[in-house]
Amino acid sequence: MDITIIICTRDRSQRLANVLRSLLNQEVSDDLSWEVVVVDNGSSDSTPQVVQEFAEETGGRVGYALEERIGKSFALNRGIEMAAGDILLFTDDDVGLGPGWIQALWNTFATTDCAGAGGKILPVFEDGGLAWLKQARFFPFRFDLGPDRVRLNRSPFGANMAFRRTAIEKYGTFRTDLGPTGNNPMGRGEDTELSARMMDAGATLLYEPEAVVFHPIETQKLHPDYLRNWYFNYGRFLMRRKPYPRDVSFFGIPRYLVRLLIERIAKWQFTFDREERFYQRLLVARVLGQIAEARKDAKRGVLAPGAEPYAADGSSHEIMNFEDSNEGGVR
Numbered sequence: 001m002d003i004t005i006i007i008c009t010r011d012r013s014q015r016l017a018n019v020l021r022s023l024l025n026q027e028v029s030d031d032l033s034w035e036v037v038v039v040d041n042g043s044s045d046s047t048p049q050v051v052q053e054f055a056e057e058t059g060g061r062v063g064y065a066l067e068e069r070i071g072k073s074f075a076l077n078r079g080i081e082m083a084a085g086d087i088l089l090f091t092d093d094d095v096g097l098g099p100g101w102i103q104a105l106w107n108t109f110a111t112t113d114c115a116g117a118g119g120k121i122l123p124v125f126e127d128g129g130l131a132w133l134k135q136a137r138f139f140p141f142r143f144d145l146g147p148d149r150v151r152l153n154r155s156p157f158g159a160n161m162a163f164r165r166t167a168i169e170k171y172g173t174f175r176t177d178l179g180p181t182g183n184n185p186m187g188r189g190e191d192t193e194l195s196a197r198m199m200d201a202g203a204t205l206l207y208e209p210e211a212v213v214f215h216p217i218e219t220q221k222l223h224p225d226y227l228r229n230w231y232f233n234y235g236r237f238l239m240r241r242k243p244y245p246r247d248v249s250f251f252g253i254p255r256y257l258v259r260l261l262i263e264r265i266a267k268w269q270f271t272f273d274r275e276e277r278f279y280q281r282l283l284v285a286r287v288l289g290q291i292a293e294a295r296k297d298a299k300r301g302v303l304a305p306g307a308e309p310y311a312a313d314g315s316s317h318e319i320m321n322f323e324d325s326n327e328g329g330v331r
Contacts, residue, residue: 001033001034001035001084001085001086002032002033002034002085002086002087002106003032003033003034003035003085003086003087003088003089003102003105003106004034004035004036004037004079004082004083004084004085004087004088004089005023005034005035005036005037005089005090005091005102006037006039006076006079006080006083006088006089006090006091007019007020007036007037007038007039007079007090007091007092007093008038008039008041008067008072008075008076008079008092008093009038009039009040009041009043009047009093010040010041010042010043010047011043011044011045011047012043012045012047012093012094013043013045013046013047013049013050015093015094016038016047016050016051016093016094017050017054018096019091019092019093019094019095019097020036020038020050020051020054020062022096022097023036023097023102024054024057024058025099026097026099026100026101026102026103027099027100027103028102028103028106029103032102032103032106034061034085034102035061035062035063035083035084035085036054036061036062036063037063037064037065037079037082037083038051038062038063038064038065039065039066039067039075039076039078039079039082040064040065040066040067040075041067041070041071041072041074041075042066042067042068042070048064048066051063051064052064063082065078065079065082071176071179071180072174072179072180072190073174073175073176073177073178073179073190074176076090076173076174076179076190077173077174077176080168080173083165085165086164086165086166087105087106087109087162087163087164087165088162088163088164088165088168089102089105089161089162090158090159090160090161090162090191091158091159091160091213092158092159092213092215094215094216095159095160095213095214095215095216096124096213096214096215096216097212097213097214098210098211098212098213098214100210100211100212101119101160101211101212101213104119104208104210104211104212105117105119105162105208105211107208107210108149108162108206108208108211109162109164112204112206113204114164114204114205114206115163115164115166115167115170115171115198115203115204115205116156116161116162116163116164116167116195116198116203116205116206117156117161117162117163117205117206117207117208117211118143118152118155118156118157118160118161118162118195118205118206118207118208119143119156119160119161119162119207119208119209119210119211119212119213120143120144120145120160120207120208120209120211120212120213121141121142121143121144121157121159121160121213121214121215122142122144122212122213122214122215123141123142123214123215123216123217124214124215124216124217125217125222126216126217126218126219141215141217141221142215143156143157143160145207145209146209147209148209149206149207149208149209150206150207151204151205151206151207152195152199152205152206152207153199155191155192155193155195155196155199155205156191156192156195156205156207157191157192158190158191158192159213159215160211160212160213161191161195163194163198167198167203171194171197171198171201171203172194172197173194174190174191174193174194175190175193175194176190177240178190178193178237178240178241179191189234189237189240189241193237193241196241224278227282228281228282228285229285231282231283231285231286231289232285232286232288232289232292233289234286234289235285235286235287235288235289235290235291235292235293236289236290236292236293237289238286238289238290238293239289239290239293239294239297240293251295251298252294252295252297252298252299253291253294253295253298254294257287257290257291257294260287261284261287261288261291264280264283264284264287265284267280267283268280268281268283268284
């Protein structure tokens with residue numbers, strides 16, 4: 001089997017049906033063998049029935065797996081276990097797929113020796129977005145690095161990424177202490193952490209602009225409170241991603257975070273452009289998230305002496321970099 005497409009889902013049967021229909025309408029070469037594995041992470045709606053209907057329609061091309069442990073990382077790893085393909089494609093249960101999505105990612109692997117790839121993610125805003133904000137800079141819903149295939153130095157996102165099976169076997173699967181779970185308030189990071197782990201180890205990941213996914217953005221996600229909370233939890237994820245030094249701290253807070261917080265607050269308070277001021281406020285929220293997670297670790301007695309400190313953007317290979325304002329932007 002050339003390709004397995006893995007989709008994790010929970011209680012989104014109607015949207016899932018749209019994604020599966022989009023997959024069946026893909027423009028794929030006749031000699032390419034591919035399958036879909038849908039991992040149900042404890043749905044209470046008609047998800048099993050929807051998948052069964054597509055399985056019957058496609059003669060078994062669409063498969064179903066149940067992962068009872070609630071958490072997207074558990075579901076993703078279950079999908080990997082079930083997959084027969086040499087190349088594993090990952091996407092979400094609510095996206096729109098460009099008609100050449102499968103073929104474009106396959107061509108990337110067929111013509112290079114890359115370990116993984118990420119495609120273009122374009123947000124589709126329900127109400128057109130917020131006019132006074134540059135979507136490419138602020139919103140965690142976009143991954144667009146322009147029109148050319150390039151080597152990645154930042155992590156692609158789970159709605160549009162792919163890996164060789166051999167890379168998964170070499171570098172490991174998704175971390176189950178990250179990502180959305182019932183007990184994890186951060187609810188993110190399992191996808192970008194895996195990519196960053198591979199790049200940190202020297203693996204090549206490529207950006208494939210012809211593999212396009214359209215990501216719907218609900219109106220609630222455009223609210224400033226939602227974005228501040230997103231950045232706060234992203235800061236917590238940065239601290240959980242890998243060890244950090246604790247030899248010099250203030251009440252469990254690493255000294256470099258205290259310095260960074262002061263710098264961010266100063267920029268926030270003394271910036272008068274509306275858009276830039278809001279952006280600086282989001283960066284303050286991110287540092288506060290880092291501090292909250294550091295304090296939590298200190299109370300639990302989690303120590304990591306001698307580890308490499310985090311840069312302001314979070315890692316040696318960027319997981320996300322909102323400070324680039326090029327036209328392509330980032331997620």
